[in-house]
Amino acid sequence: MSYRPHPADTGFLLFDVLHAPRQLAALEGLADADQPLMAQVLEEAGKFVAEVVAPLNRQGDEVGCRWEAGTVTTPPGFREAYRAFVAAGWPALACAEADGGQGLPWVLEGVLYEWLSAANHGWTMAPGLLHGAYECLKHHGSDALKACYLGQIASGESLATMCLTEPQAGSDLGLVRTQAVPTDVDTEHRISGTKIFISGGEHDLTDNILHLVLARLPGAPAGPKGLSLFLVPKILPDGRRNGVACERIEEKMGLHGSPTCVMRFDAATGWPIGAPGAGLNAMFVMMNAARLHVALQGIGLLDAAWQKADAYAHERRQMRAPGLPPASRGNASADLLVEHPAMRRLLDVQRAWIDGGRLLAYRTGLLLDAARHHPDSRRRDEAQRWCSLVTPVLKAAWTQQAFLGASECLQVFGGHGYVREWGIEQIVRDARVSMIYEGTNEIQAIDLLLRKVLPDGGQALGALLVDLRPALDAGRDFDAEVLRRLAELRYLTTTLCAACTAEAADPALPHAVADDYLRAVALVLLGWAWAQIAAKSAAEDPRWQAPALAFRTRVLPELDMRLALIRQRMAAPRHAATT
Amino acid sequence: MSYRPHPADTGFLLFDVLHAPRQLAALEGLADADQPLMAQVLEEAGKFVAEVVAPLNRQGDEVGCRWEAGTVTTPPGFREAYRAFVAAGWPALACAEADGGQGLPWVLEGVLYEWLSAANHGWTMAPGLLHGAYECLKHHGSDALKACYLGQIASGESLATMCLTEPQAGSDLGLVRTQAVPTDVDTEHRISGTKIFISGGEHDLTDNILHLVLARLPGAPAGPKGLSLFLVPKILPDGRRNGVACERIEEKMGLHGSPTCVMRFDAATGWPIGAPGAGLNAMFVMMNAARLHVALQGIGLLDAAWQKADAYAHERRQMRAPGLPPASRGNASADLLVEHPAMRRLLDVQRAWIDGGRLLAYRTGLLLDAARHHPDSRRRDEAQRWCSLVTPVLKAAWTQQAFLGASECLQVFGGHGYVREWGIEQIVRDARVSMIYEGTNEIQAIDLLLRKVLPDGGQALGALLVDLRPALDAGRDFDAEVLRRLAELRYLTTTLCAACTAEAADPALPHAVADDYLRAVALVLLGWAWAQIAAKSAAEDPRWQAPALAFRTRVLPELDMRLALIRQRMAAPRHAATT
Incomplete structure (x- = not known):
């Protein structure tokens, strides 16, 4: 059974709960994205994903990518599916019309990639990297570079990579050593160094591959401020091969459909993107979008795991389930797994994460659109504030849940x-990487607390929480429970900020509670999401009410534990709190 | 880096905390197992594991087992290592001297298998199945069968399998269909049917393989009471091949070093073990020991993952850690991972599970010995009570932690x-199976609550908790925290039993809270273990005090959440509690 998107579910969240068309109507250039158009795009995307991409997932894992003498062959069918993807115009969905794109809202691209990842995570890695390269080049590239490359990236004619990591520089990009040496010719540089973990560094999907490479100019200062960004094509504009070689691909736990390459740059020709020393800056223009992509990968993979487990639980019979009326059993000598409370609960809890995560990710996608296209700068700033605070939360919490929840879904199958x-089991293996790349989940937690919450004393996060309140109604039990936790988190944020900045503060304190803090924010946001979904769906509709109940009774209680853990660490004497 | 056992750590837990020799001295036939003898066995076992078995782990995964035309070839070196294992007498360590064994306590076998599993889970599956077959045959086999086979099982000359699962019968063995038809010859039967997920069903480690097969006699009643057990050898006593064939081996997520076989029995010759209809009974004689083996696998695998992550965290430098005195940094441009609070905590939390789990598993092993060999029947019953209640808890909670904790250890490596x-990543994949086999973790939870706690109204569990109290000292903070939770769990057990047996009780209630209940028991037991370890190790020794602190501050708080979840479910109106 391969993954099938359900556009109607997404439509309910986008249209009935989030009123996406109304929000997009206020944005410059996106007003055409009305409900019929969006629904049609979703319908077509769903078909493409189910019919073209999903059936290749198994072979992608079993055959995998093959490296031979510097070339990489992708699994059977991958190339044809990618050609079809380009021919149908999917890469350019959210690119500007001026660049040959369709000028549709980012949120639709987000949904498309959620479904693609669910259907075939390995295949999706290749086009997934286009979008960041497009944004990066569009915002920081010279006119000459844009004239040469922006259109081919938008259309998907050329694929792209992000060459950041080196053997000694992973989470700590300040340690990057790759060198960029200027030449006499215009802005040409010679790039030399080794990059690792380069997704799509070499493959047979497109003729050219455009590498965005972080490197250090001669005399550049040590650390992150000495890094500059360069575009280094595999094939130079005159048709010659550049000095870029794929030395090998990694053997990985999963994601076999995506080649993870070791790339060697030997005096390769490259051109700067952005100013010297502003390399990280240029890369990070697309950081929120890229992290949101990864959060949606997690959501998609968890949905794929859920679909499999749910189908199995509706056909497999083992043992008697408690409390079933004998008449419902017919002649079967055992009951369906889905009738067993532990299995039912497990499935509903995953749906709570999937659909609540979707609501939050779609809202964040809409706000990414607003941050770019709203005519009112105050509204752009508000949108940016949400994206900046919520994106690391979605990335970390939902990729973790993708792995843990897929493993729970595996459990439904027993030995099978x-x-x-x-x-x-492929989904469990594939999902694991999403906790690591695009910033490990620990880095996301530090980003949230140390870079985004503490610096302004929790003001922005507090304001975001206050903004969530109008959608909640204290007269409804569910909403009241969420409101109470929301207030607790606000208060804790204030006291935590004070504790971290006090004169004799333990410098390890924020690092020690960052994971718990991110998790607490995730659970409050998820509570907000489910309170709204529950309020806007029919009171007897199990499609939405069962996961809402599972969230309330099984997921939300973790929040109290997280808050307690943070308070306890804050109260610990410094010398006794090495852990 | 391959796994290295640390006999000194095990010795501290066995000798200094548990006073194992004193406990064994009271047992019939085990009084010789004094501390010097046990320490010597541990030392030798540690060497064998590190030098012979551990180095084969990687190849076991990468080459794996190969099936061809019904024969199975194990990975390179596996056969030689197994021969060395037999030659050194390790299989017979805890077998009776009368059967050619060494008559040592079970607890030493337990430690041996913890280390073997940590070093090479796949290889260890093969000898791991011997011990259950030995117990089963010894207690339920006819004299003729014992004369023929008991010695070769004890010595490891022949390996054994447990043939339980069938395609339609996994957790629900009552659905088994394999047929056993009596013949005219003595006790000979003809066994026909297909068994799946048979670990070691076929291989090249030994000449003969002895299958213990659950089957149904003609006219046997449906369900578990119609099952009988048969011994079906691959090679018959007259040297002919029996009607047993390995049809294929499974492609699995991990554990590639162990062949998981589909076995077809075609009128194969077999002999009954135990009475007709008492098949499950005969199998379950070894259930506690087998489940404790699996719990120790989990503990071992988590320790193997920890060793790798700890070593990496002591050599890899990324970013600045907070609060380090500048002088401690030397010239390095980044700090060791182990200095980062999130990494330090992650490692210490795993050690809390590993060493606390060891203490509980070793104690359970000592009580397995006492249940068999104590001269006083009251003491045997007490020991049996502990084993019966605690074994499913150890199996479920520590195999789950093996998978989750190994995944946490993987996170220390980032992309690497x-x-x-x-x-x-191999350890994560290998560990996943332990949550499924020997009874899924959900089955363990149902076993604990529905079969062992509810039937006597929580009396036995309550008595066990009361027995834990004398080792705790309310004057110590740590012990006081554990004592408080222990009392809470006792009280909750009583109210839960009452709620489950009340007249209008919701039949789904115990099923819905079983997982939380098992988890709560696990955390109380772990608290008891760490309170003792902390009290018996030097107050400044980070080897034991750091994980003790991690347990107290990071692990124990989950208990309050579990108790809250159970209380909340008990309070839910029946119609509103479908999850």
Whole structure:
């Protein structure tokens, strides 16, 4: 069974709960994205994903990518599917019309990639990297570079990479050593160094591959401020091969459909993107979008795991379930797994994460659109504030849940889940990487607390929480529970900021509670999401009410534990709190 | 880096905390197991594991087992290592001297298998199945069968399998369909059917393989009471091949070093073990020991993951850690991962599970010995009570932690954890199966609450908790925290039993809270273990005090959440509690 998107579910969240068309109507250049158009795009995207991309997932894992003498062959069918993707114009969905794109809102691209990742995470890695390169080049590239490359990136004619990591420089990009030496010719530089973990560094999907490479100019200061960004094509404009070689691809736990390359640059020709020393800056223009992509990967993979487990639980019979009326059993000698409370609960809890996560990610996508296109600068800033605070939360919490929840879904299959046949173990292996790349989940937690909450004493986060309140109604039990936690988190944020900045503060304190803090924010946001979904869906509709109940009774209680853990660490004497 | 056992750590837990020799001295036939003898066995076992078994782990995963035309070839070196294992007498360590064994306590076998599993889970599956077969045959086999096979099982000359699962019968063995038809010859039967997920069903480690097969006699009643057990050898006593064939081996997420076989029995010759209809009974004689083996696998695998992550965290430098005195940094441009609070905590939390789990598992092992060998029947019953209640808790909670904790250890490596090179992702994949086999973790939770706690109204569990109190000292903060939770769990157990047996009780209630209940028991037991370890180790020794602190501040708080979840479910109106 391969993954099938359900556009109607997404439509309910986008249209009935979030009123996306109304929000987009206020944005410059996106007013055409009305409900019928968006619904049609979703319908077509769903078909493409289910019919073209999903059926290749299994082979992508089993055959995988092959490296031979510097060339990489992708799994059977990948190339054809990518050609079809380009031919249908999907890469350019959210690119500007001036660049040959369709000028549709980012949120639709987000949904498309959620579904693509769910259907075939490995294949999706290749086009997934286009969008960041497009944004980066569009905002920081010279006119000459843009004239040469922007159109081919938008259309998907050329694919792109992000060459950041080096053997000694992972989370700490300040340690990057790759060198860029200017030449006599215009802005040409010679780039030399080795980059690792380069997704799509080499493949057979497109003729050219455009590498965005972080490197250090001669005499540049040590650390992150000495890094500059360069565009280094595999094939130079005159048709010659550049000095870029794929030395090998990694053997990985999963994601076999995506080549993870070791790339060697030997005096390769490259051109700067952005100013010297502003390399990280240029890369980070697309950081929120890229992290939101990864959060949506997590949501998609968890949905894929859920679909498999739910189908299995509706056909497999083992043992008697408690409390079933005998008449409902017919002649079967055992009951369906889905009738067993532990299995039912497990499935509903995953749906709580999937659909609540969707609501939050779609809202964030709409606000990414607003941050770019709203005519009112105050509204752009508000949108940016949400994206900046919420994106690391979505990335970390939902990729973690993708892995843990997919493993729970595997458990539904018993021993059958551990063998390849049912495809569920592939999802667990594939999902694991999303906790690591695009900034490890620990880095996301530090980003949230140390870079975004503490510096302004929790003001922005507090304001965001206050803005969530109008959508909640204290007269409804569910909403009241969320409102109470929201207030607790606000108060804790204030006291935590004070504790971290006090004169004799323990410098390790924010690092020690960052993970718990991110998790607490995630649970409050998820509570807000489910309170709204529950209020806007029919009171007896199990499609939405069952996960709402699962969230309330099984997921939300973790929040109290997280708050307690943070308070306890704040109260610990410094010398006794090495952990 | 391959796994290295640390006999001194185990010795501290066995000798200094548990006073194992004193406890064994009271047992019939085990009084010789004094501290010097046990320490010597541990030392030798540690060497064998580190030198012979651990180095084969990587190849076991990468080459794996190969099936061809019904025969199975194990990975390079596996056969030689197994021969060395037999030659050194390790299989017979805890077998009776009358059967050619060494008559040592079970607890030493437990430690041996913890280390073997940590070093090479796949290889260890093969000898791991011997011990259950030995117990089963010894207690339920006819004299003729014992004369023929008991000695070769004890010595490891022949390996054994447990043939329980069938395609339609996994957790629900009552659905088994394999047929056993009596013949005219003595007790000979003809066994026909297909069994799946048979670990070691076929291999090249030994000449003969002895299958213990659950089957149904003609006219046997449906369900578990119609099942009988048969011994079906691959090679018959007259040297002919029996009608047993390995049809294929499964492609699995991990554990590639162990062949998971589909076995077809075609009128194969077999002999009954135990009475007709008592098949499950005969199998379950070894259930506690087998489950404790799996719990120790989990503990071992988590320790293997920890060793890798700890070593990496002591050599890899990324970013500045907070609060380090500048002088401690030397010339390095970044700090060791182990100096970063999130990494330090992650490592210490895993050690809390590993060493606390060891203490509980070793104690359980000592009580397995006492349940068999104590001269006083009251003491045997007490020991049996502990084993019966605690074993499912150890199996479920520590195999779950093995998977989740190994994944946390993988996170320490960042992207390097996701590639094969460092071997950490193999541990995550291998560990996943332990949550499924020997009874899924959900089955363990149902076993604990529905079969062992509810039937006597929580009396036995309550008595066990009361027995834990004397080792705790309310004057110590740590112990006081554990004592408070212990009392809460006792009270909750009583109210839960009352709620489940009340007249209008919701039949789904115990199923819905079983997982939380098992988890709560696990955390109380772990608290008891760490309170003792902390009290018996030097107050400044980070080897034991750091994980003790991590347990107290990071792990124990989950208990309050579990108790809250159970209380909340008990309070839910029946119709509103479908999850």
